[in-house]
Amino acid sequence: MTKLQSKDETELIGRMVEGDQTALSQLYDRYARVMYSLAFKILGSVEEAEEVVLDVFAKAWRTAGRYDASRSRVDSWLFLMTRSRSLDRLRQRQRQTKVVEAATNTAQVSSSEMPDEALIVNERRVVVAQALAELPDEQRLIIELAYYQGFSQSEIAKQTGLALGTVKTRVRLGLRKLKQALVID
Numbered sequence: 001m002t003k004l005q006s007k008d009e010t011e012l013i014g015r016m017v018e019g020d021q022t023a024l025s026q027l028y029d030r031y032a033r034v035m036y037s038l039a040f041k042i043l044g045s046v047e048e049a050e051e052v053v054l055d056v057f058a059k060a061w062r063t064a065g066r067y068d069a070s071r072s073r074v075d076s077w078l079f080l081m082t083r084s085r086s087l088d089r090l091r092q093r094q095r096q097t098k099v100v101e102a103a104t105n106t107a108q109v110s111s112s113e114m115p116d117e118a119l120i121v122n123e124r125r126v127v128v129a130q131a132l133a134e135l136p137d138e139q140r141l142i143i144e145l146a147y148y149q150g151f152s153q154s155e156i157a158k159q160t161g162l163a164l165g166t167v168k169t170r171v172r173l174g175l176r177k178l179k180q181a182l183v184i185d
Contacts, residue, residue, distance in 0.1 A: 009074035016064040024061055031075060032057070035082045042086035043093075048137075052089060056081045092141060099148045100129055131181035139174030142167055 009030075015023035032053055039049035059081060060067075067077060132140055145151045145159070153171065157164040 010069045013060075013064050013067045013069075013074060016061060024057065027060070027074070027078075028057055031078050035078060038079065038082050039086045042083070043090060048089055049086075052082060052085045055085055059085075089137075092137070096140065096144060099144045100132070127182065128178075131178050134181060135174050135177055139170045139177070142170040143174045143178070146171060 009027065012023040012027050016027070035056060036049050036053050039052040040046065043049055043052070056078060060078060067074070072080070132143070135143070141160070142156055145156045146153065151159065153167045154164060156162070157167045160167070162170075
């Protein structure tokens with residue numbers, strides 16, 4: 001990267017601070033493809049890689065005023081955010097898998113006790129796991145923290161760094177979607 005290009009990108013960040021959406025668009029055009037590649041390599045998912053790129057540019061827009069050109073180049077700043085966000089999502093996915101496995105293990109009833117009841121419990125477990133899997137990641141995480149790990153909404157807000165109102169909204173929306181998915185005709 002040339003000094004001129006680095007200076008140009010620093011100017012784009014300055015314009016973003018002033019609310020210039022064109023500057024954000026220009027930065028996006030320069031780096032979205034390579035950031036997507038990095039996110040995809042880490043996550044192995046087209047959808048999640050696309051979401052990471054959008055999240056990173058949204059964060060760049062919100063935090064452009066905190067960018068410090070003396071600490072890093074713009075491309076390094078964007079790639080670091082992309083890598084961090086991708087790894088966060090990967091860890092979140094791994095935690096969700098552990099939560100589902102733990103729930104599966106605790107929900108299984110010994111088949112020697114009541115075979116019919118064990119069958120019903122296992123069928124319900126599969127249906128609930130499928131319904132949870134269909135929720136958006138943000139809603140699924142909040143519901144799993146609340147119902148599988150017993151966190152209050154305030155504790156979830158602290159742990160995730162989300163506003164309490166956001167946590168409440170995600171719980172409400174997630175539970176509504178689960179209810180719709182679990183309705184038996």
